[in-house]
Amino acid sequence: MRNIAPGRGYGGAATKLGLNFGGRVHMTDVAVRSGREPEALHDVVVRFAGDSGDGMQLTGDRFTSVSALFGNDLSTLPDFPAEIRAPAGTIPGVSSFQVRIADHQISTPGDAPTVLIAMNPAALKADLHHLPPGGTVIVNSDNFDERALTKAGYKVNPLIDDSLDRYKVVEVPMTSLTEKACAPLGVKPRDAERSKNFFALGMISWMYNRPTAPTEEWNRTRFAKNEMVMKANEAAFKAGYNFGETTELFAHSFSIAPAKLPPGEYTQISGNTALAWGMIAASQCAKLPLFLGSYPITPASDILHELSKHKNFGVRTFQAEDEIAAAASAVGAAFAGHLAITSTSGPGLALKSETMSLALSLELPMIIIDIQRGGPSTGLPTKTEAADLLIAMFGRHGESPLPIVAAYSPPHCFDAAIEAARIALKYRTPVILLSDGYLANGVLPWIVPDVTKLPDLSVEFATETNHTNEDGTEVFWPYVRDPETLARQWAIPGTPKLMHRIGGIEKEDGSGNINYSPENHEHMVQVRAAKVAGIAKDIPLLEVEGDADADLLIVGWGSTWGSIKAAVQQVRATGEKVAWTHLVHLNPFASNLGEILVNRKKVLVPEMNTGQLSLLLRAKFLVDCQSISKVRGVPFTAGELTVHFTKALEEIR
Amino acid sequence: MSNAVTLTTKKDWMTDQEVRWCPGCGDYGILQAVQFLMPELNVPAENTVFVSGIGCSSRFPYYMNTYGMHSIHGRAPAIATGLAVARPDLDVWVVTGDGDGLSIGGNHFIHALRRNINLTILMFNNRIYGLTKGQYSPTSELGKVTKSTPMGSVDAPFNPLAVAIGAEATFVARTHDLDRKHMIETLRQAHAHRGAAFVEILQNCNVFNDGTFDDILAREKRPSMMINLVHGEPIRFGNDNERGVMMDSDGQLRIVEIADMGEDRVLRHDAHREDPSLAFALARLSHDDHSPTPFGVFRAVSRPDYGSMASDQLLQASSKGPGDLAKLVRSNGTWQVG
Numbered sequence: 001m002r003n004i005a006p007g008r009g010y011g012g013a014a015t016k017l018g019l020n021f022g023g024r025v026h027m028t029d030v031a032v033r034s035g036r037e038p039e040a041l042h043d044v045v046v047r048f049a050g051d052s053g054d055g056m057q058l059t060g061d062r063f064t065s066v067s068a069l070f071g072n073d074l075s076t077l078p079d080f081p082a083e084i085r086a087p088a089g090t091i092p093g094v095s096s097f098q099v100r101i102a103d104h105q106i107s108t109p110g111d112a113p114t115v116l117i118a119m120n121p122a123a124l125k126a127d128l129h130h131l132p133p134g135g136t137v138i139v140n141s142d143n144f145d146e147r148a149l150t151k152a153g154y155k156v157n158p159l160i161d162d163s164l165d166r167y168k169v170v171e172v173p174m175t176s177l178t179e180k181a182c183a184p185l186g187v188k189p190r191d192a193e194r195s196k197n198f199f200a201l202g203m204i205s206w207m208y209n210r211p212t213a214p215t216e217e218w219n220r221t222r223f224a225k226n227e228m229v230m231k232a233n234e235a236a237f238k239a240g241y242n243f244g245e246t247t248e249l250f251a252h253s254f255s256i257a258p259a260k261l262p263p264g265e266y267t268q269i270s271g272n273t274a275l276a277w278g279m280i281a282a283s284q285c286a287k288l289p290l291f292l293g294s295y296p297i298t299p300a301s302d303i304l305h306e307l308s309k310h311k312n313f314g315v316r317t318f319q320a321e322d323e324i325a326a327a328a329s330a331v332g333a334a335f336a337g338h339l340a341i342t343s344t345s346g347p348g349l350a351l352k353s354e355t356m357s358l359a360l361s362l363e364l365p366m367i368i369i370d371i372q373r374g375g376p377s378t379g380l381p382t383k384t385e386a387a388d389l390l391i392a393m394f395g396r397h398g399e400s401p402l403p404i405v406a407a408y409s410p411p412h413c414f415d416a417a418i419e420a421a422r423i424a425l426k427y428r429t430p431v432i433l434l435s436d437g438y439l440a441n442g443v444l445p446w447i448v449p450d451v452t453k454l455p456d457l458s459v460e461f462a463t464e465t466n467h468t469n470e471d472g473t474e475v476f477w478p479y480v481r482d483p484e485t486l487a488r489q490w491a492i493p494g495t496p497k498l499m500h501r502i503g504g505i506e507k508e509d510g511s512g513n514i515n516y517s518p519e520n521h522e523h524m525v526q527v528r529a530a531k532v533a534g535i536a537k538d539i540p541l542l543e544v545e546g547d548a549d550a551d552l553l554i555v556g557w558g559s560t561w562g563s564i565k566a567a568v569q570q571v572r573a574t575g576e577k578v579a580w581t582h583l584v585h586l587n588p589f590a591s592n593l594g595e596i597l598v599n600r601k602k603v604l605v606p607e608m609n610t611g612q613l614s615l616l617l618r619a620k621f622l623v624d625c626q627s628i629s630k631v632r633g634v635p636f637t638a639g640e641l642t643v644h645f646t647k648a649l650e651e652i653r
Numbered sequence: 654m655s656n657a658v659t660l661t662t663k664k665d666w667m668t669d670q671e672v673r674w675c676p677g678c679g680d681y682g683i684l685q686a687v688q689f690l691m692p693e694l695n696v697p698a699e700n701t702v703f704v705s706g707i708g709c710s711s712r713f714p715y716y717m718n719t720y721g722m723h724s725i726h727g728r729a730p731a732i733a734t735g736l737a738v739a740r741p742d743l744d745v746w747v748v749t750g751d752g753d754g755l756s757i758g759g760n761h762f763i764h765a766l767r768r769n770i771n772l773t774i775l776m777f778n779n780r781i782y783g784l785t786k787g788q789y790s791p792t793s794e795l796g797k798v799t800k801s802t803p804m805g806s807v808d809a810p811f812n813p814l815a816v817a818i819g820a821e822a823t824f825v826a827r828t829h830d831l832d833r834k835h836m837i838e839t840l841r842q843a844h845a846h847r848g849a850a851f852v853e854i855l856q857n858c859n860v861f862n863d864g865t866f867d868d869i870l871a872r873e874k875r876p877s878m879m880i881n882l883v884h885g886e887p888i889r890f891g892n893d894n895e896r897g898v899m900m901d902s903d904g905q906l907r908i909v910e911i912a913d914m915g916e917d918r919v920l921r922h923d924a925h926r927e928d929p930s931l932a933f934a935l936a937r938l939s940h941d942d943h944s945p946t947p948f949g950v951f952r953a954v955s956r957p958d959y960g961s962m963a964s965d966q967l968l969q970a971s972s973k974g975p976g977d978l979a980k981l982v983r984s985n986g987t988w989q990v991g
């Protein structure tokens with residue numbers, strides 16, 4: 001077995017070993033089976049599901065990367081177990097990764113998988129409902145022993161009763177085949193077992209005609225320090241690939257041609273990485289060092305991890321003692337003249353509330369990143385939701401408006417980060433940047449930005465005194481404003497002569513001196529509100545996609561973008577007219593939103609909450625915006641939205 | 654920032670703001686002492702920042718002609734941490750109180766000390782909430798009758814120095830608002846310390862907790878009740894220096910008559926000892942406000958501060974040149990379409 005070459009391998013061996021495929025190989029179409037030419041597909045959705053320890057995220061990631069390099073368009077949906085340490089083999093411990101690859105442009109990870117790979121009974125039980133009838137399910141039959149079945153809650157082995165009759169079931173003893181493949185290397189079966197995800201990856205790589213070199217290369221680099229693991233993975237990967245090639249379990253392989261994407265240099269990126277890079281880019285554009293104060297929280301921690309890697313960009317990351325300190329340290333860094341950010345998720349946002357109000361009152365630039373997850377309280381840490389819009393909008397004491405920017409796709413997180421920084425720096429205000437678990441971990445291809453064309457965000461710190469006291473002394477007044485933006489001057493410590501004090505107590509406009517007078521307080525409340533409202537003049541007008549004059553308008557925000565886009569395309573393909581606008585700025589709204597909303601027969605707002613944007617739109621524009629709500633921890637599918645849109649069209653016909 | 658530090662006087666460090674503490678408040682004395690000290694430190698005012706939280710003490714920054722922030726309750730150490738880590742060139746002071754620093758901000762307080770952030774932290778301990786008009790604080794004694802404890806407090810108090818030492822503080826000292834000279838000397842040493850320097854300043858709140866430290870700090874009581882710690886010197890006190898502190902065979906510190914025990918049994922103060930047990934024992938020598946209490950520098954040891962280590966990592970990471978954004982956005986691998 002030392003000289004495994006493509007085209008030779010295990011299928012035969014497996015059969016000769018008399019491995020039991022259950023006698024119920026459901027791929028029974030003999031005619032198809034005989035054809036070994038790859039069948040061209042436009043689009044395929046693969047869902048890898050297994051126990052948390054089975055390496056499904058890694059397997060999915062690899063399959064995605066290879067497909068990206070191959071030139072497919074793609075979109076991913078990792079689905080992490082809710083419990084980090086759920087018992088092995090149980091349903092709460094199931095970790096899945098769905099990836100869609102296509103030969104054309106797509107915007108969602110697919111409504112339903114074409115193929116489900118289930119590494120154990122729990123994965124099958126947890127994820128089978130995603131698979132439409134007729135779909136293919138490939139199971140690791142080695143794991144369907146009585147113990148595993150019981151853990152997953154199966155009374156009868158689904159591989160031997162008729163519960164899977166509606167699917168094409170392929171049973172592959174992945175564990176034992178992996179162990180066999182690794183045995184010549186001297187790897188003990190227990191250790192070899194860990195490489196079974198590479199066997200699955202190999203099999204799927206064959207099935208979809210993926211190039212093998214990038215995966216092998218990656219494995220060699222990734223596990224360079226652990227040769228045994230590297231070799232075991234390699235052997236398992238090849239064995240899986242050859243298994244597909246040799247056995248007659250699979251009728252034939254499939255091919256998905258590279259997508260005709262707009263020309264350019266592409267990479268693939270997840271939302272959290274894009275957001276972290278966007279912040280680094282913003283700091284370069286602003287010529288200010290970046291400071292991140294953060295406290296670990298799912299699903300935001302990857303931003304802390306990513307930024308911690310890039311100290312060579314002058315990035316300072318501070319893992320604080322708690323969420324409040326994370327925000328407070330950012331306030332300190334902002335006062336010091338850094339581009340200061342803090343990253344968190346819902347519970348952390350709640351804790352930062354008072355500190356955000358301080359930053360608002362100090363009128364210092366700062367960005368609060370909220371990677372939303374299912375709430376309230378601990379809620380669904382690993383599942384997505386977009387129900388923090390109203391806390392972002394109103395979740396502070398007193399009159400405390402803040403700008404809100406929301407990212408809509410993984411690559412857009414990069415642009416959204418720069419936009420949030422632009423507003424924060426220009427208007428000297430904290431800005432809330434909303435993303436969510438789906439964007440954070442989802443991956444899309446991204447045209448590599450030309451970094452020389454990024455906007456100039458440079459700020460001018462105050463260097464001169466700006467007020468003369470009655471006695472003739474020249475002083476610096478911290479609350480002297482730019483008449484256009486209402487931004488106050490920003491003088492940083494270390495600047496001679498500009499020593500000044502600021503605080504959370506109400507202060508007099510201009511001087512910044514403590515002032516409790518009723519007139520002053522009212523003025524300050526109004527000025528702070530006017531400053532934020534005025535940003536509307538400085539944000540791009542909304543565009544309407546689809547049929548601009550349609551009776552049905554869809555208003556979206558955040559990660560619903562991909563599903564709405566696909567659904568709008570599907571509905572319009574039937575000849576119906578639909579208009580769609582997607583908000584990036586949630587406060588203030590773009591100045592043409594009102595015009596877009598009026599004179600529609602119906603306005604629908606799909607949201608991963610119970611109607612938060614529709615509430616804001618109704619309040620502000622007195623338009624009957626109807627909510628399409630989903631709070632199930634997973635994104636809308638395009639199909640779901642298509643049904644809603646079609647129904648709405650029927651209602652207004 | 655500027656190399657040639659222009660000589661300043663106390664007046665240069667004062668602001669035009671009207672000082673608004675109650676007449677007779679101990680805070681005035683502390684402000685004076687700090688303003689007296691500043692010219693000596695040779696740090697330009699523009700490189701000095703005072704950060705405070707909420708409480709009477711926290712008005713402090715408004716009265717210092719430096720950069721300053723009057724922030725929110727308890728958070729000053731966290732804000733100052735961001736400031737000091739972002740800007741190691743600055744001289745950052747934190748002014749807090751027993752409620753601000755040990756109650757609502759207790760978490761930030763201990764972590765700033767543990768990390769050894771380069772800060773000088775002054776805690777005005779008056780054992781009461783003054784700004785909110787007289788509730789017991791985390792340093793109020795058991796049984797204390799206040800507006801919120803009409804039948805007496807059932808809350809065991811904190812010993813701020815013991816908390817600080819337990820939190821791995823590298824510099825811990827105590828002084829009081831009535832002795833400007835001692836305050837200035839203590840603050841000077843605190844300021845000279847690289848890392849987090851913590852100074853508890855016993856402060857009289859003459860409105861809500863008047864005379865709480867009188868048994869120790871009344872002028873006539875001081876010789877017999879204040880134990881002045883001097884590094885390297887025997888720990889002795891008393892009207893005629895007749896009493897001393899010794900360590901018993903059980904490890905307990907005891908106050909003894911030197912005549913009974915002999916000079917050589919008296920402990921020699923060692924503020925630089927790595928092991929914090931002596932400083933801790935000294936911090937806990939007095940259990941109430943009626944027995945002899947040590948003052949001065951309990952502990953001053955050197956340990957790398959967080960900000961310097963963080964800056965070193967930045968330098969190290971940049972040793973191969975600054976970050977290249979164009980490279981970063983390609984670091985996941987790229988492919989060409991069209």
Ligand code: SF4
Pocket residue numbers: 673674675677678679680709779783784857858859860861
């Ligand atoms: S209440 Fe007490 S501590 Fe506060 S200013 Fe008045 S005397 Fe000073």
